[in-house]
Amino acid sequence: MSKTLLEVSGVSVTFDGFRAINNLSIQVAEPELRAVIGPNGAGKTTFMDIVTGKTRPDEGYVIWGERSVSLLEMSESQIARAGIGRKFQKPTIFEEQTVRENLAMALKNRRGPLPVLFWRPGAADHARITELAQEIGLSDRLEHRAGDLSHGQKQWLEIGMLLAQDPRLLLVDEPAAGMTPAERAHTTDLLKRAAQTRAVMVIEHDMEFIRRLDCKVTVLHEGAVLAEGSLDHVTQNQQVIDVYLGR
Amino acid sequence: MAADIMTRGARGPAKPRQPAPPRRRSFLAENPSVLWFMLALGLFTAVVSVLSEAFGAGLLSTSLIKVLGMTLCLCLIAIAMDVVWGYCGILSLGHFAFFGLGGYAIGMWLMYARTEIVIRENLASGTIPPTETEVTEAVTAQIFGVVGSSELPLIWSFAYSLPFQLAMVVLMPGLLALIFGWLAFRSRVTGVYLSILTQAMTLALSLYLFQNDTGLRGNNGLSGLQNIPGFLDVPQSVISMWFFWASAFALGAGYLLFAWVVWGKFGSVIRAIRDNESRVRFLGYNVEGYKLFVFTLTAVASGLAGALYYPQAGIINPAEIAPIASIYLAVWVAIGGRGRLYGAVIGAASVSLLSSWLTGGGAPNIDLGFYRIIWTDWWLVLLGLGFVLVTLFFPKGIGGLFDYLVRKRP
């Protein structure tokens, strides 16, 4: 059995009296592929915000890695450097820059200002960028402005940037939105492949997509875990049907 | 950094750096504008030298040379402003404060050393040679009599030392930028708030300098800076050329440095910070560190520009540091075109030269019959409205015109 990489326990967050996350506890192992589903406002995105350091919870623990570091004391960039990569719901890439520049920025290299100032791409970096571009189908668009890409391509670029970071945990928020069926299949393959060596958490609404991922599913509702298990297991859960599937 | 190393340890060693691949192009090849700029600057310097009073045909007056030299310094600070604003997205309304600090740092030495020379000459004519204390007291009386003080302020303790004050040119703006930037960036003050905060810093500094008892002669400022100690008998026409060359060199060096900084991955990261700061954080970059680096580096460059500017201007006073000056700086950069270094140069040079031509009485007033357009009165109105139009319709500024002339890379 694989070891636990991320442990979220007893976490609660309140926005102006609204409890977005309510005593949530989730564990992710490495390697593992996990899907997170739930109705709107269930706290899926807020959960990712907490793990990546964007939102500070009012209470609870977020423990990371073998050395059990608390992520709550780390800044967003420290968390990212510790090995947590995130793909946003809305594709957020740097539109003014080329695809190559976007990927180069994400490449796993030293992140401090001085090393970056003196950094020049080596052969290995070039090779990695080429390889990633191939993977995300943007080989011939490397020198294009990222803002000129189509919506789907932007999604791909962001996934490519996520892979370039070489994280241990990938948090992927609705990766398949705006993709053609073929692209979806490709995405599934990619995520499954990534999950062979690392932890991957996918938020998705598309049940077909999740079925294809064929992994453990966590259902969130009102900021807490409603059910957890295989897709078949959770889809038969009456509560899940009531709050999510039934509608 | 610790986290960086930790993951490295967990995931195996970093990929070894390898020699440059064949595709790699040199800095200058990727930035043809740098070459063009250097060429233009060299040509301009040569032409001015050839036409100068001191070394050439004498077609350009000393005061004009000084104006041109000062303009070069303004171009340098405009580049710095462009890097911090156009590239990194920090609309700093405080860079003229750094400029002024550089000027004050060098001005202290210029004023002290020159006064000391004059005082020593005067005292030497007495029967008994002066003691050091007497010299210091006389210099102090000379410099600070105007603010009614007879004690040498602490910050002037090393004003006699050129190396110390030169170090101050770098350290004073640098440290202020470092401390202020650290405070501002770590509390995640961004956007308009940050602009207001930098403006507050500038205001605080100028108010501080306006006080008589803070040791920099209050609103009298420092004066007589055009006289260079040790070269008091060299004519101003020659000194003006020295400073012109120094300014041209500084501008060239600054342009190269900043073009190199904004090139490559560092440039890529700071532009990314400008466009989406939090996304850069999620990529693992310490955004605050980058901002601080850029803010401080540009502040130091501004300080150097100021240290070259004020000996040509001859006088510095706290009004120069007032928040409005920094806003004008932003105006130059915006008119010239943000996010391209030559744009900043074009903006600073054209607007400041035009401004001194129109307000200095150089331009002929226009008589419309029913109304006489006096440029001194109408220039600011024109600048203000013109600036609004540029912001509305030409967000790329004058530099944007080059995009039509030069096809960008596919």
Add this chain to the structure above:
Amino acid sequence: MPLSFRTAPVLACLICLCLAALHPQPLAAQDDAPQGTLQALLQTHQEEVARPSRNSVALVLDALLDAQLDGTLEFLRLWQDREVYERDADGLFFYAREGQDRMLVLTDIDTGEEAGVIGSREINQIRPNAGVRREIAAALVQFELSDPDPARRLAALEAISRSPDPEQIPLLAAAIEGEPDPAIRERKERVLSLLIARHGSDSAERVAAIEALTGDISTEARRVLNQLLQTQAGIAGALPEDANIERVRSPGDDLDLITAYDRLADAGLAPARRGHNAIRDALRAHVANGQVGGVALHRLSTDEARREAYRTLEEAGLVPPLVTEAAMQAAVAQYVFFDAYVEPDAAVTDAARDALDSTRTKIGIYQAFGLTLDALSLASIFFLAAIGLAITFGVMRVINMAHGEFIMMGAYTGYVVQLFIPNYTFSLAVALPLAFAITFGAGVAMERLVIRYLYTRPLETLLATFGISIALQQLAKNIFGTQARPLTAPDWLAGSVVLNDIVSISSIRVAIFVLALMFLAMLVVILQRTRLGLEVRAVTQNPGMAASMGINPDRINMLTFGLGSGIAGVAGVAIGLYAQVTSEMGANYIVQSFMTVVVGGVGSVFGTLAGAGLIGFLQKGIEWFNPGNTLAAQTYMVLFIILFIQFRPRGIVALKGRAAGD
């Protein structure tokens, strides 16, 4: 004056005869006998009147006061004011005024009738010196204390309280009896008691008077007490028995050695110290053959060498010896240094100290109260200047750098209205709404023409509005010139509200405070109780959602911008009333206004209120610690704000949660 009523029937016709310079003082009916007239009396003292000296004037004054002649008062006044002339020909005295052709028109001293015209060379103006005039003034006082005109009586009382004199005590005491006006009587008693405290002859009486001042915080009472407690530094071989010692100073402890020694030297009790300059001058006087005291001149650039040369001279007996520290100590040890009260009576000084101490707490409280009022007034100015900015910034996230120029526009509107409507009250009533209308229009125009194109680029709004700001500022300069224009407050706003000698506040500031309260109330009502307010709040919190709910953000933005600008215009009128109207007045307020908004928190009226309060109180507080240095106060305030932002980056009243945005 008991003689007055006897002559009432002739009063009216005499007034007609009297010339402008004369006070309508009843004059005695003129008889032919020169004896008993003022002129006659003065002639008996001709020399003393014409060339008065401090010693001789008392003689004349006593004679005049004894005679109790009519017109004496008038004469004394004019004598004091150098308006009495002596005719060279006969030595008679006249009043005179300038006539035509540099001639003087004479007036008879007794009759008040014109007595001919004379060239200025034939007449001599009598010019009593300052000492004499003081004597005359003292003599006048006793007349004036009983003058039928209450204003004169009060003026005389003020004169006494300004320059108290022991001789006034009996005069004043006598004038209390028969004073008809109870208020003036009270005032007389008070001045008398102050006089007694200061100059009384009987110790017990003085102590009683001083004790009556316990807890009195008026400036005049405290001045008297402080004068009583004045001290003088003294030196003596032994502590003098008869002196009223405040404290003994021990050299080296609360008096440094050099100061103590210099005092000795000043008192001639010890030879003066030889400073650097003295040494140098002595050396310079003894230069011979390129050296002094065996030291070559070029070596004399250090203090050591100079001292060495000086010692050589000293041994040769050419210069006075240097005073060493040991010598200084020895000299100082022989004497006692002390501060003694100028007032010799210890009972009086003790009582004065107790009385002064008793006022201290009370004064502190009043000062704090005054400071609070000042701070409130400053805060309301900041609030008025900033609230418009806060509204536009809060709703639209747009920084309006031209906000200060809207303030200026409002102030100039007030100025222009005053040019057309001379009645200040009415013009103010017109100016306030007009300023609102004009700046409202300007704000809407700016929003429509510029700002709405830049909503997605907030930093560029900052710059574009700055462009508008410099254009407007220069336009104002072109139209109104660079000099400050007055915006005069109506009379009912011109004075101050005075609580006591410590606490007072100008009425304009009170009015501004009231205006700020009105705007606060108005805005709260608009924002919380009206449909517009609801929509504005909706747009503030979530523009996208508001738009999708059918609120037209364009309209809201336009109205908010107009409202914010309109308030700036009204604030401009208010600020112009107490500060001067210049083209740069807006720029002076803009940074403070930004601070107020940022500190208070964006998008909240109460946040702005809190911000204005914090900044106002802070600035006044810092000024209190560092009085007289407004610049320093502003510097520290800005520094404080920079630090404050560290801890509350979103201001005092921060919007929370997702509404705050990123």
